[in-house]
Amino acid sequence: MIAFRLDERSGVPTYLQLIEQVRSAVRYGILRPGDQLPTARDVVGRLAINPNTVLKAYRELEREGVVRSFPGRGTFVTQEAPRPIARSIHEPLRRSLRRWIADARHAGLDRQAIADLLGLALRDAFEEEIA
Amino acid sequence: MSLALEAVNVSKRFGRVLALNDCSFAVPAGRIVGLVGPNGAGKTTLLHIAVGLAEPTSGRVHVFGISAREDILGVLSRVGFVAQERPLYRGFTVADMLELGRRLNARWDFAYARQRVANAGVALDRKIGSLSGGERAQVALSLALGKRPELLLLDEPLGGLDPLARRSFLQELMSTAAESGVTVILTSHEIAAIERTCDYLVILGRGRAELAGDIDTVVGSHVAVTAPSRYEEFIRTHSAIVDTERTERQISALVRVSQAVDWPTGNGLQVRPVNLEELVLAYLRRARLERTTK
Amino acid sequence: MIWLTYRQHRWEALLTLAVIVILGLPNLIAGLQAPSVIAALGIPACVANPNFGTECSAAFNQFGRQFGWTSYFSILFVALPALVAPFLGAPLVSREHEFRTSLLVWAQGITRTRWLVTKIVLFAAVLAGGAWLLAAIAPIAAQAWSYRPARWQDAFEWSPAVIVGTALFALALGVFAGALTRRALAAMLIALVAIAVARGAVISQLRPTAFIPPIVATSHVGIPPDAWVISSDYVDANGNPVGIDRLIQLNNEFFRTGSRAVLVSSDDYYAQNGVFVRVKYQPREREGQLQGIEFTLYAGLAVALFAASVWLVRRRPA
Numbered sequence A: 001m002i003a004f005r006l007d008e009r010s011g012v013p014t015y016l017q018l019i020e021q022v023r024s025a026v027r028y029g030i031l032r033p034g035d036q037l038p039t040a041r042d043v044v045g046r047l048a049i050n051p052n053t054v055l056k057a058y059r060e061l062e063r064e065g066v067v068r069s070f071p072g073r074g075t076f077v078t079q080e081a082p083r084p085i086a087r088s089i090h091e092p093l094r095r096s097l098r099r100w101i102a103d104a105r106h107a108g109l110d111r112q113a114i115a116d117l118l119g120l121a122l123r124d125a126f127e128e129e130i131a
Numbered sequence B: 001m002s003l004a005l006e007a008v009n010v011s012k013r014f015g016r017v018l019a020l021n022d023c024s025f026a027v028p029a030g031r032i033v034g035l036v037g038p039n040g041a042g043k044t045t046l047l048h049i050a051v052g053l054a055e056p057t058s059g060r061v062h063v064f065g066i067s068a069r070e071d072i073l074g075v076l077s078r079v080g081f082v083a084q085e086r087p088l089y090r091g092f093t094v095a096d097m098l099e100l101g102r103r104l105n106a107r108w109d110f111a112y113a114r115q116r117v118a119n120a121g122v123a124l125d126r127k128i129g130s131l132s133g134g135e136r137a138q139v140a141l142s143l144a145l146g147k148r149p150e151l152l153l154l155d156e157p158l159g160g161l162d163p164l165a166r167r168s169f170l171q172e173l174m175s176t177a178a179e180s181g182v183t184v185i186l187t188s189h190e191i192a193a194i195e196r197t198c199d200y201l202v203i204l205g206r207g208r209a210e211l212a213g214d215i216d217t218v219v220g221s222h223v224a225v226t227a228p229s230r231y232e233e234f235i236r237t238h239s240a241i242v243d244t245e246r247t248e249r250q251i252s253a254l255v256r257v258s259q260a261v262d263w264p265t266g267n268g269l270q271v272r273p274v275n276l277e278e279l280v281l282a283y284l285r286r287a288r289l290e291r292t293t294k
Numbered sequence C: 001m002i003w004l005t006y007r008q009h010r011w012e013a014l015l016t017l018a019v020i021v022i023l024g025l026p027n028l029i030a031g032l033q034a035p036s037v038i039a040a041l042g043i044p045a046c047v048a049n050p051n052f053g054t055e056c057s058a059a060f061n062q063f064g065r066q067f068g069w070t071s072y073f074s075i076l077f078v079a080l081p082a083l084v085a086p087f088l089g090a091p092l093v094s095r096e097h098e099f100r101t102s103l104l105v106w107a108q109g110i111t112r113t114r115w116l117v118t119k120i121v122l123f124a125a126v127l128a129g130g131a132w133l134l135a136a137i138a139p140i141a142a143q144a145w146s147y148r149p150a151r152w153q154d155a156f157e158w159s160p161a162v163i164v165g166t167a168l169f170a171l172a173l174g175v176f177a178g179a180l181t182r183r184a185l186a187a188m189l190i191a192l193v194a195i196a197v198a199r200g201a202v203i204s205q206l207r208p209t210a211f212i213p214p215i216v217a218t219s220h221v222g223i224p225p226d227a228w229v230i231s232s233d234y235v236d237a238n239g240n241p242v243g244i245d246r247l248i249q250l251n252n253e254f255f256r257t258g259s260r261a262v263l264v265s266s267d268d269y270y271a272q273n274g275v276f277v278r279v280k281y282q283p284r285e286r287e288g289q290l291q292g293i294e295f296t297l298y299a300g301l302a303v304a305l306f307a308a309s310v311w312l313v314r315r316r317p318a
Helices: A014-027 A040-047 A051-063 A087-106 A111-130 B043-050 B072-078 B094-104 B110-119 B133-145 B163-180 B191-197 B215-220 B229-238 B276-293 C002-040 C043-048 C054-098 C112-145 C152-158 C160-181 C184-210 C244-256 C266-272 C284-315
Strands: A067-070 A074-077 B003-014 B017-028 B032-036 B058-063 B079-082 B151-154 B183-187 B200-205 B208-214 B222-228 B240-246 B250-256 B270-273 C215-217 C228-235 C276-282
Touching: A014 A051, A040 A051, A040 B163, A051 A067, A051 B163, A087 A111, B003 B043, B003 B183, B017 B043, B017 B058, B017 B183, B017 B200, B032 B043, B032 B191, B043 B058, B043 B183, B072 B079, B079 B133, B094 B110, B094 B133, B094 C002, B110 B133, B110 B163, B133 B151, B133 B163, B163 B191, B191 B276, B200 B215, B200 B276, B208 B215, B208 B276, B215 B222, B215 B276, B222 B229, B229 B240, B229 B250, B240 B276, B250 B276, C002 C043, C002 C054, C002 C112, C043 C054, C054 C112, C054 C152, C054 C160, C054 C184, C112 C152, C112 C160, C112 C284, C152 C160, C152 C284, C160 C184, C160 C284, C184 C228, C184 C284, C244 C266, C266 C276, C276 C284
Parallel strands: B017 B208, B032 B183, B032 B200, B079 B151, B151 B183
Antiparallel strands: A067 A074, B003 B017, B003 B058, B200 B208, B222 B250, B222 B270, B240 B250, C215 C276, C228 C276
């Protein structure tokens, strides 16, 4: 079962954060087809947020076909949800990333500097593509 | 959609002070409502009138269509109320307080109330006088919920609570709302808490409702405009100004737009969305300004 | 609501009972012992014979040594019902306001009227019972308060009519003060002063002269020995009191001039000279009537004050 976390300072609306966490969990195989999402009551009981926010997120995910809600039973990841990226693909990437981060730290960058560097690189890469 | 609470031209005078001045707004059922306003804006008075603890000088407050004046027991059977002071009887135990709820209410779900108290980690044999602030708040909430109300009115429920107690209280409140669909109206000065938990907003200022609506809609219909001073006329004619700040050469305004505006961006005019805190502060500033200039 | 009243006020009830027992028990015991001691000391004979000798003084002193301490309690028996006003009545409504529990209890599921009326009825019932108990103990305790049997006009003060009536009136006065001021301390002070003034007015004015106008006699002869003499003075033909100098003058004349030979008493001589006896008294036969009127007064005022309290509680904000 997925445990949601909220970053209040990120400026990203709560329901979008929830949506992204579900998508990410599906992408990395943490949530598999048939798994149940926590009920709205459970989520708000932990995060102390408005129940409608959770329902809104689940509705959007249902619209995207990632989950389906069954009245009285709960919300479940659908069979049609995007297949997770294979471990064989994301494991080595994750490992090389860990090495890169170790190098950056060794060079004296702190966490924020590393995140900035990564953000710049992402921007360059994806904007290059558009251009 | 039924209206959980409707204020219709409510005025309340205390001696020479007009706490509420022709206040009107409505709250649909099923919402979690944040009621904000400066101290003395009449929030407490409004809640008291709704539940029959005070009488309006004129106007009425309806709860699901009935007012306390015509049918006090009808209102009380559907509304749970926790006053700002969270009053409880000091010499009583928690079990005694729940028994009080059982005896004084026509409908009472003892198991539900007991469960709520247990969720909060408070033992039934504790004396009220020995409870911490957070525990008292939880007991007061459980007492209000025991009658399974359709509307819950909470006056400054987070006041004086430490962050952990505040979080526990809101966790309990939100899960109750998720479970039962109860309409909640809470007053608070903490906009962060309101942003987190509420989906409907009512701003009281100058004794009346300055704003009432879905938070998403309300926030979406306001923008912050920063522009050179010569744009002031344009801003005025294309939107409703809530609050402004002027320097020699610049004007920065928080405005409400009722339809899409083709802002002439570039040449120094910038438009950006606002967050809830800015919006509320802008309305409150406006209310205070008008009060002092009267 | 009955449960709530009991749960909220059970200590007050217990305390009240404890006070009655602590007050009443020693006095009751003393009162039960007193008659046999009085008889053993031969006091009735001394009282009957006005010219008593030293054995009688010794008997009186012995009685005083053994039972003298109880006379303080006679005041407490009278004061206790009145103290209901500041200590039981005044906090009833005012405390709820002060601690803001009115915002709790009036937002549950009962009307304010039912809340207050239930409390008043229960308090009144318990207090009436306690007062009745006190009034039952009092005449027995009174046997130790004095070696003479109490006069009916003194025993009046601890009759059931007065004790129960006072307790109910005091409760109503206290509750009203509390509903009016909504502050416990102010209510207690006001209630204390008000009940003292009221009882003082009853004892000094209303009971002697206002309930039933006293009988006015123009002679000391013919007044029943057990009458309650309210005033005894000399007046002229117009009813104005005569000064003491004139009385002394007449009295000296009477004894000097030998008018004694013709007239029976100095009073007749005075009458001849335009100075008349005026005695106001209440006969014993009126005891029941006077008690009935006094109780009705207390009860009537209590009902009015209770009604006013309910009206105040309903009307004003919580």
